[in-house]
Amino acid sequence: MTFKELYQQTKEQPSPAQVFIREIADATCREESTVRQWLSGTQVPNAKAKERIAEILHKPVGELFPLDEATTDNDNEQ
Numbered sequence: 001m002t003f004k005e006l007y008q009q010t011k012e013q014p015s016p017a018q019v020f021i022r023e024i025a026d027a028t029c030r031e032e033s034t035v036r037q038w039l040s041g042t043q044v045p046n047a048k049a050k051e052r053i054a055e056i057l058h059k060p061v062g063e064l065f066p067l068d069e070a071t072t073d074n075d076n077e078q
């Protein structure tokens with residue numbers, strides 16, 4: 001394989017951030033765009049999604065979603 005081919009192969013691989021977003025989307029049955037909105041703060045995951053995220057990341061819900069954010073939580077949002 002040539003130097004350029006190796007570069008192209010590497011360039012086509014998803015970044016760790018893209019992989020993370022895809023895994024969270026798959027685990028919560030949401031679109032990747034929804035996960036990006038959660039990360040940007042424009043939306044907040046509902047309680048069930050928070051629990052699933054905590055489960056796959058092996059972290060407590062309270063650590064991932066501190067109480068100060070819970071005041072803006074709306075379980076009807078995605």
